[in-house]
Amino acid sequence: MDDVQGGSNRSDRRYFPFPLGTVKSVEVRAGQQGYEVLIGSGLLAETGQLVRRDVDGDRCAVVTDANVAPLFGEMVCASLRTANFRPELIAIEPGEGSKSIAQAGALCEKLSAAGLDRSSFLVSLGGGVVGDLAGFVASIYLRGIPYVSIPTTLLAQVDSCIGGKTGVNSSAGKNLIGAFHHPALVVADTDTLQTLPERIWHEGFAEAIKHGIIRDAGLFDALATVDRDHPEAFVERNIAIKAALVTADEREHNDLRSLLNFGHTIGHTIEHAAGYGNMLHGEAISLGMVAAAQVSVRRAGLSLGEVTRIRAALQAHHLPVTLPSGFPREKIIAALPRDKKFENGRVRFVVAHAIGRASVSSEVTMEDLRAAVAAL
Numbered sequence: 001m002d003d004v005q006g007g008s009n010r011s012d013r014r015y016f017p018f019p020l021g022t023v024k025s026v027e028v029r030a031g032q033q034g035y036e037v038l039i040g041s042g043l044l045a046e047t048g049q050l051v052r053r054d055v056d057g058d059r060c061a062v063v064t065d066a067n068v069a070p071l072f073g074e075m076v077c078a079s080l081r082t083a084n085f086r087p088e089l090i091a092i093e094p095g096e097g098s099k100s101i102a103q104a105g106a107l108c109e110k111l112s113a114a115g116l117d118r119s120s121f122l123v124s125l126g127g128g129v130v131g132d133l134a135g136f137v138a139s140i141y142l143r144g145i146p147y148v149s150i151p152t153t154l155l156a157q158v159d160s161c162i163g164g165k166t167g168v169n170s171s172a173g174k175n176l177i178g179a180f181h182h183p184a185l186v187v188a189d190t191d192t193l194q195t196l197p198e199r200i201w202h203e204g205f206a207e208a209i210k211h212g213i214i215r216d217a218g219l220f221d222a223l224a225t226v227d228r229d230h231p232e233a234f235v236e237r238n239i240a241i242k243a244a245l246v247t248a249d250e251r252e253h254n255d256l257r258s259l260l261n262f263g264h265t266i267g268h269t270i271e272h273a274a275g276y277g278n279m280l281h282g283e284a285i286s287l288g289m290v291a292a293a294q295v296s297v298r299r300a301g302l303s304l305g306e307v308t309r310i311r312a313a314l315q316a317h318h319l320p321v322t323l324p325s326g327f328p329r330e331k332i333i334a335a336l337p338r339d340k341k342f343e344n345g346r347v348r349f350v351v352a353h354a355i356g357r358a359s360v361s362s363e364v365t366m367e368d369l370r371a372a373v374a375a376l
């Protein structure tokens with residue numbers, strides 16, 4: 001992680017259109033390859049030049065949603081054209097409902113119609129829904145073409161834009177159809193966060209709170225002081241945590257990357273049971289983390305004082321810590337065994353020992369999960 005050098009001084013790269021120190025850069029290593037995450041203000045207008053440094057070819061499709069298209073679509077396409085790319089803007093319907101295999105198929109057809117070939121690439125411009133969907137389409141179209149990720153929600157900037165997990169939901173559950181496909185470059189322009197509705201801004205904190213709980217007590221403490229006008233350092237710190245875990249364990253072969261699933265076993269089933277789009281991902285994960293904290297008290301010695309701090313951090317961002325009344329709790333329990341983390345009926349559950357320290361436990365039982373859901 002460091003500040004990107006300006007001018008043409010970088011020995012390994014071509015022209016970089018920003019002065020020294022104004023743009024943060026985090027490198028994510030994935031297998032043999034690596035990619036760069038650029039974090040800063042004013043990056044979007046330079047998209048074309050930034051992409052040119054990492055991607056060849058000229059034909060591309062910018063996949064976005066109908067909320068983001070009018071905000072940033074033209075700026076990104078104009079910049080791509082300036083750098084001699086030929087972009088096609090494709091806007092999908094906003095929301096979790098678009099993360100479907102039907103939408104992925106429809107996008108593939110649009111890419112064919114637009115004449116994208118093996119030398120073409122995709123740009124995802126939007127939140128986690130657009131990123132997961134467009135990344136997945138990039139992984140299957142013509143058996144895989146590159147993509148550049150331009151995350152425009154806090155959730156996408158602190159979490160979903162890196163790591164290479166792409167995919168769509170199925171009627172059985174969240175993210176059950178997907179592929180690993182890493183972006184060639186991530187451009188996180190923090191200016192885009194200015195237009196986020198309050199609810200979506202706060203949603204992003206769920207994943208940041210998760211990063212604090214599993215890995216970084218200092219980040220957890222710093223949550224209260226995040227400046228919405230200048231979130232660059234905060235975004236960078238989150239990306240660095242996830243990048244380190246992904247680099248150490250790209251495909252969840254040892255337990256490191258799995259730590260990122262804290263709150264997600266129960267959170268995903270809540271999101272699914274609520275009906276896609278009714279509860280935001282971050283909101284469901286907030287509830288999942290409250291339940292995981294409760295399990296952690298029983299199985300990992302998490303103190304009640306720390307549980308209180310976790311709940312307070314979530315509530316400070318208006319994230320839910322109890323289920324809405326009348327929520328179909330039985331659906332949560334019924335859906336749990338379908339989660340990918342259940343292998344041969346065994347649960348591999350992420351527990352926190354303290355804020356800043358977590359591990360994967362095989363001790364957790366269905367009964368523990370039932371009790372935690374009942375207490376929500």
Ligand SMILES: NC(=O)c1ccc[n+]([C@@H]2O[C@H](COP(=O)([O-])OP(=O)(O)OC[C@H]3O[C@@H](n4cnc5c(N)ncnc54)[C@H](O)[C@@H]3O)[C@@H](O)[C@H]2O)c1
Pocket residue numbers: 065066067068071094095096099126127128129130131132152153154155156159160161162163164165166175192193194195196197200203207280281282
């Ligand atoms: N792949 C991963 O590693 C990973 C990690 C975490 C979450 N996710 C996925 O991310 C998704 C949630 O992401 P999300 O909350 O960003 O959802 P989202 O993409 O639906 O964005 C939320 C809303 O904000 C709008 N929006 C986006 N950028 C905007 C901007 N700059 N200004 C105004 N409005 C804007 C969108 O149109 C949408 O209505 C879930 O599907 C979740 O499963 C994936």
Ligand SMILES: [Zn+2]
Pocket residue numbers: 207264281285
């Ligand atoms: Zn998540």
